[in-house]
Amino acid sequence: MRLVFLIITLLSSALLMGACSTFAADDLLAGYNHRMFNGNKAVDQAMFEPVAKGYRKITPQPVRGSINNALANLRAPTDLLNNILQGKIGAAVDTTVRFGINSTLGLAGLFDPATDMGITAKPEDFGQTLAVWGVESGSYLVLPFLGPSNGRDSVGLVVDVVTHPFFLVQYQGATIAQVSRFSINSLGLRTEAIELIDNLDENSLDEYAAYRSLYEQARDHAIRDGAIAIDDLPDFDEFDDDY
Amino acid sequence: MLFRLICFTPIFLVFWLMSTDVKAGPAEEAFVQQQASVGLQILQDKYIGETEKNIAFGEFIDSVIDSRKVSRFVLGKYARNLDSVVFDDFKHAFDRYAKSVYQDNLTKFGGESFVVTGSIDRKPGDAIVNTTISGGALEKPLNVRWRVRTKNGISKIIDLEAFGIWLAVQQRSEITSYIANNGGKVESATKMLQERSDR
Numbered sequence: 001m002r003l004v005f006l007i008i009t010l011l012s013s014a015l016l017m018g019a020c021s022t023f024a025a026d027d028l029l030a031g032y033n034h035r036m037f038n039g040n041k042a043v044d045q046a047m048f049e050p051v052a053k054g055y056r057k058i059t060p061q062p063v064r065g066s067i068n069n070a071l072a073n074l075r076a077p078t079d080l081l082n083n084i085l086q087g088k089i090g091a092a093v094d095t096t097v098r099f100g101i102n103s104t105l106g107l108a109g110l111f112d113p114a115t116d117m118g119i120t121a122k123p124e125d126f127g128q129t130l131a132v133w134g135v136e137s138g139s140y141l142v143l144p145f146l147g148p149s150n151g152r153d154s155v156g157l158v159v160d161v162v163t164h165p166f167f168l169v170q171y172q173g174a175t176i177a178q179v180s181r182f183s184i185n186s187l188g189l190r191t192e193a194i195e196l197i198d199n200l201d202e203n204s205l206d207e208y209a210a211y212r213s214l215y216e217q218a219r220d221h222a223i224r225d226g227a228i229a230i231d232d233l234p235d236f237d238e239f240d241d242d243y
Numbered sequence: 244m245l246f247r248l249i250c251f252t253p254i255f256l257v258f259w260l261m262s263t264d265v266k267a268g269p270a271e272e273a274f275v276q277q278q279a280s281v282g283l284q285i286l287q288d289k290y291i292g293e294t295e296k297n298i299a300f301g302e303f304i305d306s307v308i309d310s311r312k313v314s315r316f317v318l319g320k321y322a323r324n325l326d327s328v329v330f331d332d333f334k335h336a337f338d339r340y341a342k343s344v345y346q347d348n349l350t351k352f353g354g355e356s357f358v359v360t361g362s363i364d365r366k367p368g369d370a371i372v373n374t375t376i377s378g379g380a381l382e383k384p385l386n387v388r389w390r391v392r393t394k395n396g397i398s399k400i401i402d403l404e405a406f407g408i409w410l411a412v413q414q415r416s417e418i419t420s421y422i423a424n425n426g427g428k429v430e431s432a433t434k435m436l437q438e439r440s441d442r
Contacts, residue, residue: 203439206418206420217412220407221408226386
């Protein structure tokens with residue numbers, strides 16, 4: 001009952017943020033966001049980056065790949081729920097079949113034979129579901145430790161956490177299991193992003209704007225499942241002088 | 244069989260008319276395929292030194308990218324009513340910086356193959372060409388979209404996308420933010436780009 005109440009409250013907040021965003025600038029919390037971005041950057045450089053580089057050094061790529069596969073397999077219930085909520089029945093079937101194959105033939109998800117069989121992953125989260133339902137992104141938001149997000153995706157993140165089987169099923173050591181899953185998953189993501197973040201640090205002209213633009217474009221791409229919205233592309237003639 | 248064909252003919256016609264409306268002409272696809280071949284040939288040439296390769300790739304970039312249009316785009320609102328000397332200085336610095344970033348990454352490439360998989364017209368003279376790059380240094384095939392602007396029969400690339408990230412859109416975010424944080428002066432971005440290129 002409390003869970004249902006929490007989800008309803010979060011959904012109401014998301015819809016409200018979406019409605020507000022129509023009338024407001026899209027970085028309403030710029031001051032807070034800049035401070036949080038700089039704080040996250042300092043923590044990353046002092047802790048996450050060295051840990052990620054160390055992790056990469058001591059674990060061979062196939063081992064990291066298998067750990068990532070297993071964690072992705074554990075996400076299947078979240079993917080399935082959001083496939084269904086978005087009305088993607090084919091994707092829901094694929095997610096279920098993948099989970100079955102990878103949990104058995106793939107030895108609890110350590111390997112990914114489903115992809116070799118042509119059944120590719122269809123990852124979805126609740127932020128994407130809200131977007132498909134028409135909820136606007138709301139203000140850009142930098143979350144402590146987690147980095148770029150927005151109002152809609154932050155609500156989505158909470159719903160993803162509270163609807164995950166690891167959170168719902170009560171068992172001894174549940175908290176340790178949840179924290180471990182989150183930590184290893186974050187470590188895997190940070191390790192995969194070493195080159196990207198190094199490249200951004202070295203070449204971006206304005207780091208805050210670079211991360212924000214990357215996040216917004218990548219999220220839009222994920223929401224559209226890689227399809228292109230040609231009418232949403234910017235017009236190159238807008239500030240032109242010679243055409 | 245004939246009955247089915249007659250029944251479905253109107254539907255085929257509708258789809259054909261729709262597709263002729265949105266599909267880009269083969270000219271843009273041929274342009275991307277041809278220029279990509281030239282670019283890959285330069286990258287894969289084992290008989291020229293690094294300096295010559297950098298020069299050849301720089302000239303190639305100049306010939307295929309509409310750098311004036313891209314420079315105005317990345318300046319966003321700051322391109323409006325901009326003094327031509329200030330703009331030319333920015334364009335020169337932006338070109339130089341972009342090439343220096345490409346050239347730093349040139350050694351990572353070689354052996355890739357490139358296939359045009361289709362195209363779509365955004366509006367007349369503004370097409371998006373879909374391609375897949377595979378092999379070489381790439382672990383998995385990479386889908387890249389090229390935005391091609393054609394005017395007076397001359398095609399030029401104005402943007403490209405991979406993993407959902409449009410490069411010029413990304414650069415515009417960074418450059419306009421930098422200018423906004425530096426008193427709205429385009430010269431500040433020009434100076435910073437020059438410094439970055441000289442590093």
